[in-house]
Amino acid sequence: MAAPTAPTPRPAASKPRGPRGRRSPLASVGLHLTLILAAAIAVFPPLWLLVTSFKPKSESFSTDVVKNPTLENYTHVLNDTEFLAWFGNSLFVVAVTTVLGVFVAATTGYAVSRFRFPGMRPLMWLLLITQMFPMAILIVPLYNIMSTLGWLNQPISLIVTYLTIAVPFCAWMMKGFFDTIPVEIDEAGRVDGLNPFGTFWRLIVPLAKPGIAVTAFYTFITAWAEVAYASAFMTGEENLTLPAGLQTFVNQYTSDWGAMTAAAVMIAVPAALVFAWAQRHLVAGLTAGATKS
Amino acid sequence: MAVDTSRPAEPAGDAHRAPGRARKPGSTAHGTPGRLRRALSTHWYAWAMVAPVVVVIGLIVGYPLGRGVYLSLTDADESNVERTIGVNHIPATYDVVGLDNFTAVLEDGVFWDRLIWTVTWTVSCVGITFALGLGLAVLLNRQFKGRTLYRSLLILPWAVPAFVSVFAWRLLYNEKNGILNKILDGGGIDAVPWLNDPTMAKVSVIAVNVWLGVPFMLVALLGGLQSIPGELYEAAEMDGASPWQRFRHITLPGLRSVSSTVVLLSTIWTFNMFPVIFLLTRGGPGDSTEILVTYAYRLSFVNSPRDFAGASTWGVLILIILMLFAVVYRRSLRKQGEVW
Numbered sequence: 053m054a055a056p057t058a059p060t061p062r063p064a065a066s067k068p069r070g071p072r073g074r075r076s077p078l079a080s081v082g083l084h085l086t087l088i089l090a091a092a093i094a095v096f097p098p099l100w101l102l103v104t105s106f107k108p109k110s111e112s113f114s115t116d117v118v119k120n121p122t123l124e125n126y127t128h129v130l131n132d133t134e135f136l137a138w139f140g141n142s143l144f145v146v147a148v149t150t151v152l153g154v155f156v157a158a159t160t161g162y163a164v165s166r167f168r169f170p171g172m173r174p175l176m177w178l179l180l181i182t183q184m185f186p187m188a189i190l191i192v193p194l195y196n197i198m199s200t201l202g203w204l205n206q207p208i209s210l211i212v213t214y215l216t217i218a219v220p221f222c223a224w225m226m227k228g229f230f231d232t233i234p235v236e237i238d239e240a241g242r243v244d245g246l247n248p249f250g251t252f253w254r255l256i257v258p259l260a261k262p263g264i265a266v267t268a269f270y271t272f273i274t275a276w277a278e279v280a281y282a283s284a285f286m287t288g289e290e291n292l293t294l295p296a297g298l299q300t301f302v303n304q305y306t307s308d309w310g311a312m313t314a315a316a317v318m319i320a321v322p323a324a325l326v327f328a329w330a331q332r333h334l335v336a337g338l339t340a341g342a343t344k345s
Numbered sequence: 346m347a348v349d350t351s352r353p354a355e356p357a358g359d360a361h362r363a364p365g366r367a368r369k370p371g372s373t374a375h376g377t378p379g380r381l382r383r384a385l386s387t388h389w390y391a392w393a394m395v396a397p398v399v400v401v402i403g404l405i406v407g408y409p410l411g412r413g414v415y416l417s418l419t420d421a422d423e424s425n426v427e428r429t430i431g432v433n434h435i436p437a438t439y440d441v442v443g444l445d446n447f448t449a450v451l452e453d454g455v456f457w458d459r460l461i462w463t464v465t466w467t468v469s470c471v472g473i474t475f476a477l478g479l480g481l482a483v484l485l486n487r488q489f490k491g492r493t494l495y496r497s498l499l500i501l502p503w504a505v506p507a508f509v510s511v512f513a514w515r516l517l518y519n520e521k522n523g524i525l526n527k528i529l530d531g532g533g534i535d536a537v538p539w540l541n542d543p544t545m546a547k548v549s550v551i552a553v554n555v556w557l558g559v560p561f562m563l564v565a566l567l568g569g570l571q572s573i574p575g576e577l578y579e580a581a582e583m584d585g586a587s588p589w590q591r592f593r594h595i596t597l598p599g600l601r602s603v604s605s606t607v608v609l610l611s612t613i614w615t616f617n618m619f620p621v622i623f624l625l626t627r628g629g630p631g632d633s634t635e636i637l638v639t640y641a642y643r644l645s646f647v648n649s650p651r652d653f654a655g656a657s658t659w660g661v662l663i664l665i666i667l668m669l670f671a672v673v674y675r676r677s678l679r680k681q682g683e684v685w
Contacts (some may be wrong), residue, residue: 094502097502159398183613189413245487279620295508324504
């Protein structure tokens with residue numbers, strides 16, 4: 053673990069950019085070795101999951117890469133389990149959460165970025181503090197509320213809950229992003245007779261697409277991967293979402309590693325696609341949020 | 346508490362602080378009767394835009410928070426809360442017991458054990474993640490072939506949902522058959538009970554959480570590094586600053602605003618990191634890897650009978666700890682001249 057940290061100061065210093073910085077061959081080898089090692093550690097666990105998913109059930113733990121590749125795990129998961137139902141449940145919850153979350157976060161971020169209004173500072177604090185509310189304190193009352201409303205086992209309970217997790221952070225990120233868009237654009241819009249909402253919709257939202265992409269990505273990932281509420285609110289095989297469903301393959305009583313790996317791969321693919329789509333905006337979006345907040 | 350900032354009250358309450366910053370100078374006159382109306386006409390669109398968030402947070406965070414605090418003062422558990430069985434509606438029968446839950450929890454060693462481990466867990470996770478993230482970001486911030494490829498590979502863990510990764514790690518950690526032990530076996534080392542020995546389990550959960558957290562750090566810090574102007578380094582080099590001096594006096598200060606934000610965020614996230622521990626070890630062996638959050642969850646959703654009051658008490662204590670942390674952190678940043 054310590055290996056990648058050790059060489060930190062040196063390469064940092066040996067000239068980040070510019071024509072005069074020549075690395076010695078030794079430093080260059082060190083740089084690549086460190087990065088190759090780090091990349092291998094980063095890639096290996098998911099890769100191994102992928103490899104294992106193609107092994108026959110009886111050989112889940114063999115160290116051969118793939119001796120007899122087979123799709124039996126996949127067909128088993130798709131045909132004999134509730135996987136598709138879980139997938140549908142998750143997809144629905146996540147889609148609704150993302151659309152609502154992004155919209156709400158964008159308007160808030162814009163208002164906080166552009167207007168100085170009474171209540172702005174408390175609001176900023178509120179958004180930050182909400183981040184801190186541990187699920188542990190909210191989950192019991194939320195469970196009771198959902199139970200009273202008859203929302204347990206209903207997707208709406210998760211949608212509503214996930215909004216509270218995603219929106220505060222997203223609003224912060226969007227604020228940082230809107231801060232990087234020159235105010236002159238708003239002023240130009242106003243001169244042309246747009247009201248603040250019009251300015252926001254017609255001028256700023258199109259410019260903020262990278263930030264919106266990042267926010268959507270974050271909301272998607274948060275909702276797709278949330279475990280605690282999903283495990284607590286949803287019971288009954290066909291109502292589960294993916295995080296709770298996956299647990300049923302490998303728990304105290306059963307350990308169907310073949311089914312688990314195949315299901316895990318199928319869960320990871322959509323997330324990876326969304327990630328690939330959002331990732332070129334990630335650096336810009338996150339840094340805007342981080343540096344300007 | 347800040348949660349229930351009822352909006353009508355804000356203009357009045359905030360006017361003492363805000364007038365200098367208000368765009369329109371309308372709120373300068375103290376105690377003018379039309380102030381509220383003027384504030385409304387000036388700011389209504391701003392308020393309209395933030396209203397959804399305030400409503401959402403108020404209803405779904407504020408109300409449950411209030412309930413949670415209330416429950417922590419009662420003896421509610423599975424058997425006496427309001428519930429419906431079939432067609433029968435059974436009203437709640439729990440009582441308010443004041444601060445009894447808190448004294449019970451604080452006098453019990455379990456809470457302090459869990460707190461110590463939670464703090465250890467948070468500090469080591471954030472510390473190691475930050476160091477690795479910074480190291481890799483610095484490496485990636487230079488010009489060389491294959492930079493984009495390395496970056497894509499390094500942020501790959503981020504593309505995989507955390508709970509999926511945790512299951513992947515369970516596969517690797519498997520004591521009898523997992524690949525980690527097979528590799529060690531090849532090197533002639535005895536199998537390590539990764540998740541079955543209290544100490545190893547702690548190391549294992551930290552390793553997984555670091556693995557999960559590095560991509561975020563890396564991306565954020567890389568962005569921060571790229572915003573430091575290259576001329577600074579050139580000038581420093583002209584003046585004969587050593588590599589280490591340049592790192593100390595240009596890179597670190599240049600990263601300060603990014604790093605203070607990511608450290609705060611990842612501290613809070615790690616402190617409350619539920620899935621890694623819940624899915625990897627279920628808090629075990631024994632309760633050796635149980636952090637405060639997973640313990641509170643266990644009280645209300647795993648143990649039977651479900652101890653709602655106890656879980657809420659733990660929740661309130663966790664919240665208090667985090668708020669104290671945020672206040673101290675913010676103050677120390679203020680001293681360094683940060684402004685958020």
